Amino acid sequence: MRTLLEKLNQVARQTPERDAVVDGDLSISYGELADEIRGLGATLAARCPAGSTVTLVVENSIRYVVALYGCWSAGLIAVPTDAHSREREIEQVVSHARPALMIMSTRKSNAVAVAERFAIPVVDIERVLEPRTDDAAWEPRYCDDALIIYTSGTSGDPKGVVLTHSNLIANTESIVDYLELTYEDSVLNVLPFHYSYGNSVLNTHLFVGGKVVIGPSMMYPQAVTDELRHHGVTGFSGVPTTMALLVDRTDFASEPPPLRYVTQAGGGMSKDLTLRLKDAVAEPTRLFVMYGQTEATARLTWLPPERLHEKLGSAGIPIPGVTLRIAGKDGRDLGEGQVGEVLALGNNIMSRYWCNPEATAATVIDGWLHTGDLGYLDADGFLFIQGRASEMIKTGAHRVSPKEIEELVASLDFIDEVAVCGVQDKLLGQVVAAFLVGEESPANARKVLSLCRQSLSLHKVPRYIEWRDRLPKTASGKLKKHRLAASRELRT
Amino acid sequence: MQDTIDPRRALRTLILEDYLFTDDESALTDDMSFLQEGILDSMGILEIILFLEERFQVHVAEDEMVPQNLDSIDNLLGYIQRKKKAA
Numbered sequence: 075m076r077t078l079l080e081k082l083n084q085v086a087r088q089t090p091e092r093d094a095v096v097d098g099d100l101s102i103s104y105g106e107l108a109d110e111i112r113g114l115g116a117t118l119a120a121r122c123p124a125g126s127t128v129t130l131v132v133e134n135s136i137r138y139v140v141a142l143y144g145c146w147s148a149g150l151i152a153v154p155t156d157a158h159s160r161e162r163e164i165e166q167v168v169s170h171a172r173p174a175l176m177i178m179s180t181r182k183s184n185a186v187a188v189a190e191r192f193a194i195p196v197v198d199i200e201r202v203l204e205p206r207t208d209d210a211a212w213e214p215r216y217c218d219d220a221l222i223i224y225t226s227g228t229s230g231d232p233k234g235v236v237l238t239h240s241n242l243i244a245n246t247e248s249i250v251d252y253l254e255l256t257y258e259d260s261v262l263n264v265l266p267f268h269y270s271y272g273n274s275v276l277n278t279h280l281f282v283g284g285k286v287v288i289g290p291s292m293m294y295p296q297a298v299t300d301e302l303r304h305h306g307v308t309g310f311s312g313v314p315t316t317m318a319l320l321v322d323r324t325d326f327a328s329e330p331p332p333l334r335y336v337t338q339a340g341g342g343m344s345k346d347l348t349l350r351l352k353d354a355v356a357e358p359t360r361l362f363v364m365y366g367q368t369e370a371t372a373r374l375t376w377l378p379p380e381r382l383h384e385k386l387g388s389a390g391i392p393i394p395g396v397t398l399r400i401a402g403k404d405g406r407d408l409g410e411g412q413v414g415e416v417l418a419l420g421n422n423i424m425s426r427y428w429c430n431p432e433a434t435a436a437t438v439i440d441g442w443l444h445t446g447d448l449g450y451l452d453a454d455g456f457l458f459i460q461g462r463a464s465e466m467i468k469t470g471a472h473r474v475s476p477k478e479i480e481e482l483v484a485s486l487d488f489i490d491e492v493a494v495c496g497v498q499d500k501l502l503g504q505v506v507a508a509f510l511v512g513e514e515s516p517a518n519a520r521k522v523l524s525l526c527r528q529s530l531s532l533h534k535v536p537r538y539i540e541w542r543d544r545l546p547k548t549a550s551g552k553l554k555k556h557r558l559a560a561s562r563e564l565r566t
Numbered sequence: 567m568q569d570t571i572d573p574r575r576a577l578r579t580l581i582l583e584d585y586l587f588t589d590d591e592s593a594l595t596d597d598m599s600f601l602q603e604g605i606l607d608s609m610g611i612l613e614i615i616l617f618l619e620e621r622f623q624v625h626v627a628e629d630e631m632v633p634q635n636l637d638s639i640d641n642l643l644g645y646i647q648r649k650k651k652a653a
Contacts, residue, residue, distance in 0.1 A: 158604040293601050293608045296631045319608060324628050470608075502609060524587035532607045 076216060077239045078246060078277055079146045083108050085257075085283040092257070094280060095136050096305070097288040102136050104283065110140045114199070115147025116212045118175065121195070124149030124215040126174035127222065129167065129194075131185040133157045134267050134288050137199050139276065141177045142221075142267070146239070149215030150174075153222045153234070154268035157182060162482075162529040164188045167224050170232040171428060222428050223270055225368050226466065226475035234428035235270075235368045242277060244421035245371035248393040249278045252376050253309075253335060253362065260285035261309040262302050264292050264316060269471060271340050274372035275311050292316055299324040302331040309333060313340030313471040315502050318347055321354045330356035339364040339373070341468045341503050342459055345387050352382060365389035365459060368473075369443055371422040374398070375457050388456040389449070396420035399442070400451055413450045413460050417442045465555060467496035469504050472533045476555075479506065479536065482529055483522055488513040493545050495555040497538065497562045507538040509558050514541040538562060573622065573646055577639050580617060585610060596639040611636060618642070624649045 075081055082104070085092075090105025102110070118128065128150045132138040138154075145152040153171045155164060161184040168176070168188050176189045177197045189196045220242055222234040249255075261279050263286055265272030279286045287305050290297040292315070299320060302310060310333055312320070317338055320326045336355055343351075343363065352361050361382060366373040375398070377390030392398050399407055400414040408414040423443045426434040437444050446464040449457055467474040476494035483492045491511040496504030510522065519539050526535045540562065546554040578594060585605055586593050600606040606614065614636065618624045624646055626635075635645040 291601055291608075293606065293611050294632050294636070295608070296629055297633070315608070323612075323631060501612070505609075520587055527585075527587045532604060532610070537609075 075243065077146055077220070078242055078281060079111065079143050079214070081281050082111070082143060085280070089257070089283060092283060093285050095139050095286045095288065097134075097136050100136060102139075107136075107139065107143075111143040111147050112212075112214070114140055114144030115214055118144060118148040118150060118197070119212070119215055121197070122148075122150065122174035125151065125217045125219070127151045127153050127171045129164075129171060129173040129176045130154040130268070131157050131159075131164070131176060131182055132179040132199065134263070134272070135179060136288075137179045138267050139280075139286075141179075141199055142276075145177075146220060147214045149217040151217065151219045151222060151236075153224075154273075155185075155224070156266065156268055156531060157185075159531055160184060160529050161187055163531060165191070166232060167234075168192055168194065170224075171222060171234060219425065221273070223268070223273070223368050225473055226478065231430070231433065231477070232428075233430060233433055236425045236428050237371050238425050241371045241422050241424060244395055245274060245373055245393075246277050246281050248395050248422065249274060249373055250282055251394050252378075253278070253337070255279065255282045255284060255309075257283035259309055259334065260287060260305070260307040261311065262287045262289040262298070262305060262307045263311065264289040264298055265311060265313070265340075265471065270366070270368040270372040271311070271313070271471070275337075279309075292319055295319040296324045299326045299331070302326075302333070303329075307331075307333070309335045309337070311337040311339075314338065314343040314347060315470040317343065317351050318501055321347070321350050327354035330354060330359070332356060333359045335360045335362060337362040337364060339366055340471045342389070348382070348386065363388075363390060365457065367443070367445055367447075369424045369437065369445070370396075370418055370420070371424070373422070374418050374420075374445075377456075381456075385452075385454075385456050387458060388452070389459050390457060391455055392418075392420075392457075396422065398451065398457060400449065401444075408450070410453050411450050413448055416445045416447045416449045416457065416459070418445060419443070465495065467494075467504050467506055469496065469499070469506060469533050470502045472531075474506060474534050476506075479508065479526065479530065479534055482525065483508060483510070486512075486518075486521060486525065488518050489522070491545055493553050493555060493558055494536065495559045497559045499537075505537040506534060507540070507559070507562050508536040509545060510539065510541050511543070511545060512541075571621065573643055574639065576621060577617075577642055580614075581605065581639070584613075594639070596643075598639070599633075599637050601633060601637055614642070618646065622646055622650075 086104040086108035094104045094107045165188045218238050220239045221237040224234045360379040363377040365375045375390040397419045399417045402408050402414045448461045449459040479494040489512040493509045497507045499505040546557045615626045
């Protein structure tokens with residue numbers, strides 16, 4: 075098996091009638107899904123050569139699944155984006171990934187404007203879908219690279235994680251193994267498919283012939299709990315914020331849905347919330363705490379549910395096929411209990427960053443992924459994450475590059491200097507804070523926020539803005555961001 | 567004093583000033599979905615609930631946190647009215 079698509083086609087041949095994806099009142103069986111993917115694959119193959127990149131601007135939906143697997147059917151590299159992205163953000167991805175086509179579900183004005191500017195043809199997925207069953211007419215194509223997921227977007231240092239089909243298969247098989255997923259499983263998915271966590275939830279459930287139910291937005295958490303009960307799904311996956319909303323803002327705990335498993339990743343969850351969630355889910359629901367990175371396709375470690383209390387606060391043990399090391403600053407292995415950078419090896423480690431050999435060389439060294447996370451292994455080999463070596467902000471499910479926001483704000487003529495960092499937040503883990511040096515006034519603060527609101531997705535818009543006379547720096551001129559973050563946290 | 571607040575004005579001002587960062591009234595219509603238009607996220611909706619509780623003394627129960635009550639200016643106004651009537 076070379077691709078996840080081959081596995082999906084196999085499931086479709088064996089059980090064509092079984093539901094694959096449910097979205098509101100719509101549902102699609104494996105047989106229908108395979109036909110639609112094949113139809114789109116043929117359409118796309120006629121329009122661009124194998125190995126081309128294709129940007130997806132499609133919300134979580136059945137159409138998204140057809141678009142993603144349709145790209146693979148045509149031997150194309152899918153570049154999924156947030157359909158709600160601002161024009162500037164889509165432009166950053168498009169200008170770097172240089173797609174041959176852009177696939178859209180509804181014609182988003184932001185994305186259309188970018189397509190026109192770069193003269194990229196747009197495929198309206200609603201119009202081109204033609205199920206195709208005539209096997210002789212067209213053969214699927216293949217290209218090693220499957221997916222590019224952009225993890226941060228600054229004009230100077232775009233990081234598009236290139237995942238190959240081998241990466242996807244390796245990580246999918248590992249996750250299926252430890253979650254013990256089968257065709258009887260179904261998941262309510264509220265995670266964005268264009269991120270690695272949502273992508274893994276989608277792929278693992280399709281891999282076993284299970285069912286993916288597309289859930290409502292976590293903006294209205296009670297609707298999610300209602301849907302868990304309504305669909306009678308066996309699984310649910312979320313980031314810590316999802317879990318906090320579910321436990322604190324819905325009646326989930328008073329009448330827990332009969333789930334087989336709940337999985338959590340996308341940032342460390344506090345011990346307190348972990349215990350509250352564990353108490354909230356009904357026996358025999360298994361709670362899986364996990365850790366990973368987009369650069370590792372999605373998953374690196376999992377905490378066996380039976381050891382949750384004993385190893386509370388741990389990210390767990392390596393998933394099947396992954397080896398971990400803790401390295402000191404000199405690159406040497408550290409012993410038990412010593413904190414250093416977490417390094418990982420396995421077939422799930424990304425191929426490279428797209429068109430960014432410098433960043434690749436600094437991140438994957440002799441096959442080992444340098445995660446940028448700090449942690450230690452205990453005597454039993456359980457990983458405990460202690461923080462991040464890099465400055466990336468983790469807010470809710472999103473990883474945000476401070477540089478992207480700093481670049482934007484610095485473009486305003488009344489700003490002399492700007493520093494952006496993450497400050498602690500009870501619900502989201504961290505939120506974005508901007509510290510400004512320049513012509514201080516309420517009107518100018520508003521201009522900063524207004525520009526951010528126009529140019530950046532909502533989760534990147536600073537929640538806090540503060541004017542300073544100067545920014546704290548080291549003797550060599552490097553910003554002391556931890557000091558800024560700490561000063562902000564003292565006041566909130 | 568609280569009763570003299572025009573809820574429509576107060577809610578529009580909140581969304582325009584704190585979320586859209588503009589005083590251009592045309593940027594927000596009363597039937598615009600906060601979710602579909604990406605105006606609010608889950609954090610934003612919690613802040614709106616806090617605003618309803620502080621400004622209008624409306625307690626939002628867990629099962630009332632649904633789009634029909636909260637997802638636009640019109641929906642919010644209808645919800646406030648229903649809550650006041652029931653009180």
